[in-house]
Amino acid sequence: MSLSSALNITARAMTVNQYAMNIVSNNIANMNTEGYSKQRVNLSTVTNKISIGESVERQIKADNGVQLASVTRYNNQFLKDYYRSQNSYAGYLNQSADLASQLDSIMNELSGNGLDSKINAFYEALNNLNEYPADSTARVNFIETAKSLVAKFASLSEELNATSGNAMGDGTRGSMEKSMCYVAINDLNAKLQELAEVNATLKRVQTGSLGANNLLDTRDKILNDLSEFYDFTVEENKNGTVSLSLGTMTLVEGENVVGTLEMVTAEEFYGSKEDIPEGADKAIINVVKEDGTKYKNINEQMTSGKLGALVQSDKAENGKLTASKVIEQLDILANSIGNVFNELQTREGAYCLNNTWSELEASTTPLFVGGFTETLEDGTTITTFKAADIRINSDIENKPYLIAAAYFDDPSMVDKYAIGNSDNVVAMLQTRSEKNNPGLDGQTFEEFYTALVGKVAVQTSTGDASAEAQQEVCNSIQSQITAETSVDLNEELTDLIKYQTAFAAAARVFNVCNNCFEVLVSLGS
């Protein structure tokens, strides 16, 4: 044992405590950094390798003291993995709820400016026409309300169509590249690259060091971000890196990105428009491997996370109302209204006015046009209207006298001067309570629409509720993780004082040793 050995111990103690203060200061500096985990200095005594049987004197002579064993970060791997899987689900629900709420805001009938109010106005104008069938004001008014009704159909259909393209595009490249899914995939590919880079660096730094811990935090954050997109499988490798895979397809292996996601339109995927199978998605996601080969069409596997919600957004499963499904329902309604009114307008016995507004004439001009007409084998024609295309016949618009207000069930009783006859308008008015309309399952026009609005509302409301509940789950896991791994100021300050005291004490010991040395040196003089 020597005096210099004591000096060495104190010097080392000062260095170690200084380093510990370094960690404390890093903790304090990062106390507000997202995803930062508190790091902790582990100290241990220096133990020399001493063989059994060595003399006690030799054992005492050996240098002891303190050393830096490792720097560990506070971590709860189980909670973090749990968080990621729950976060994927939350990503899925949030995205779904987000898409559903777009329908909700389009169909917001409570604003008093919805389709419902247009149908109301339409029937009100029809009622007025019943009072004054021969007056131009009543006729023009009716045409105007009918116009605003079809305009509302068109705008609803257009907005819904735009919404249905929001997620995956409408089938064209341009629209796909603006879609939420395309943006998400680009984002995801960039994150895969980041993950590979962190992996590469981690391989080089020593585990248990401050730098390595910081990198682990960064990687956790990247993995958290990735979990929002999809519930990826993460596996820890022996060299400290992780591999990430989507089902059986590995995307990141250690420091290499071995698979990236690619999104193509259905037309590009199947070769041509004609080859696209019925019910195919508008855009297809592939995984491109390093060597350029592909795992083709992984849409089916996209069932979780934000990506899952986007890919599934237009699939009407289990009665889910997608934007396209709502458009379909609106089409049915528009078709029903169009055909019912056209039938009344042009049926036998229906009469409009002539161009001098003074006599009746058999009516042949349909009120609604823009439908698709097909001729059946037996020669009858069927016209199908779509919400987007139904409009008012411009002939009727320009010549309001062509509205067939009069009706005679016995053609021999026709009185051509009876321009005040409004029996056809009465029949039109009665359609409001008519439950037997084509395609509406025994509901009146308004009941059908109200039911549709109700379904959208219920869907959005339950979607919101489950997304909120899942978000709450994530938040609570997150706050548990925060509680376990975040920096506490009191703790750090305590540590700081602790290490400061140790440092000061070591310095004092150093001084004492130093004095002893001086005494020794002066012994001979």
Place this chain on the structure above:
Amino acid sequence: MVERLTSTSTNETLLKYTNNNLFKFNDLTIKLASGNKYNTISENPTASVNILNTNRQINQIGVFKGNISLANSSLGNQDSILSLAEKYAQRARDLGMQAATGTYDTSALEGIKADIDELINTIVDIGNNQYNGNYTFAGSRVKTVPYTVEKDEEGNITVNYNGSKATDNYQKKTEIADGVFETINVTGDQVFGYYEKVQSTNAQGGKLFKDASDREVVYDEAQDKYFYTSDGSEYTGKVKDLKKEYNQAEDASGNKQFEAADGAYVYYDGSNYFYENGDAYTGDVSELNKVYEYKSSGTFGAICELSADLGRAIKAMKSGNSDAKEAAEQGIRSSLDKFSAGINNISTVQTKFGGIANRLEMTNNTLENNELQLTEYLSGIKDLDFTSAITDWMNAQYAYEASLKAMSQSMNTSLLNYM
């Protein structure tokens, strides 16, 4: 159980709760500002669907109430018009009764006839009443003048009805409740009647006319064209230049009826002219005027017949033909009998309208009652209860302020303060 509590996690938790309070506060503020319980349909789907349904029903009730009010005002208008017509018809009958006593001299009778002719015009004006730009009593021919008056060379007045007929089976319907329609008009022929010359027809029922050069023309209704009866060629002139051909009246055995200058009726059996009692007519045949066949109905039928019979009585008195005067006075008495039926028609319609008005009133009461209940119900599901909302809002505000205060105070405390 959390094993460790750090300043970061407590701060986050505090922030979360404060945020919750802020959301609640904000939500209530928006509700207070809009006055609505719900601002998007997904907030409460059931209530939203109810709001939509109720809104629609209230809107429909509004339309029905508008219809009823319009119908009521139209009924009121028709009722007062009909009362006037009844009054004038009564007056015509009173005048006729005075004339029928046989105590008046020629000039007094002429005065009475002039009065009656004027009354005919007045009632025609009433029959031509317009309401909101449409003729009230023209049935479905709302833009056709229902009554036109014609006076022929002999001073005989005819009142032609041009509106749609009661027998046309058309009724104007107004919707007064969901799917319930009420008829609120009446055609002129039903209420006032008419007095028209019967137009001659050919064997097929085609109406006959004469063109400017006295050639006979027949109207083909199916083709809406006019043809000459002689050669079947089409008449290409103006329709308004055509003159209607009328049926001459005949007695029971088919003898053509004429009126002599003294007002007596003369019959012609194809070879001889003779009076009603069988005596031969010795006067000038060229002085005889044809008597036409008339379609007569209701008040107009009674009053026009009265006018015609008065005219005959005046002629007979002027010429001193007592037989003819006797016959004309007989005619006056029989036309007076027809007045009761005519006036009865008018009051029947008034009674019917009264019944409709009562029904409308009842329906209106029901609608108003429904509207009130629906509005109340709608307000219950849609409108915010301000008292409780304000209370909640104040509470939310206190809670939010309290959480802010708690957060700011607790975040300041750490060991740092004591070093």
